[in-house]
Amino acid sequence: MSLDLSDVPTGFRSAVVATLEAVGVQDGHLAVEFVDEQRIRTLNREFRDRDRPTDVLSFPIDGNGGGPGPLEFGDVVVCEARCENVTEAVVHGVLHLCGFDHETDRGEMLELQDRIMGAIERREAAGG
Numbered sequence: 001m002s003l004d005l006s007d008v009p010t011g012f013r014s015a016v017v018a019t020l021e022a023v024g025v026q027d028g029h030l031a032v033e034f035v036d037e038q039r040i041r042t043l044n045r046e047f048r049d050r051d052r053p054t055d056v057l058s059f060p061i062d063g064n065g066g067g068p069g070p071l072e073f074g075d076v077v078v079c080e081a082r083c084e085n086v087t088e089a090v091v092h093g094v095l096h097l098c099g100f101d102h103e104t105d106r107g108e109m110l111e112l113q114d115r116i117m118g119a120i121e122r123r124e125a126a127g128g
Contacts, residue, residue, distance in 0.1 A: 007031035015087045015120055019094040022116050028062075028071035030097055032078065032090055040079035055082040056089040058096035073097040091116050 003020065005013045012032055020026070035043075041053040048057070061074040076093030083089045091113055100109035 002027060004029035007033075009034070012087065012090050014123075015090050015116075016094055018120055018123075019091045019116050020098070022112060022119075023095070023098045023100075025098060028073050030073035030094065031075045032093070033075060034078050034080055037079055037081050040077060040082065043077060053079055053082055055079055055084075056093045058093045060097050060099075085117075087120065088113070088117055091120075 003017065003026065005016055006029075008016050008030065009032060016030070016032065020028075037053040040055075040057065041051065043057055044054050045051045047059070055078065057077045059075045059077070061072045073094075074097050076090060076097065078086060078089050078093065080086050095109055095113060100112070102109040
């Protein structure tokens, strides 16, 4: 098996790969979609009972294992207009799909997110 990133915009695939590699994921499929503020507000209201726009939402599907076939992680929905750093929002959303939750952990998810972003920034600075 391998990663299926066909539903991830090309410019964000390396960030998704860096995130999945950091958590030891080598197989599966996920999608990243960019939406406007109205759409993300609607999704936030419908799925989180928060009637306001946000930067990123994650919608996991298989969680820690599904049935036969490739693992379907789910969808990351990003509102670029609400993001300070779009790549960081994508990394954040993918970590949520992988089971991390900064609202219930002791800072591990955000620490890992910072490490991943540091690696991405170093790679970009080196021209890679």
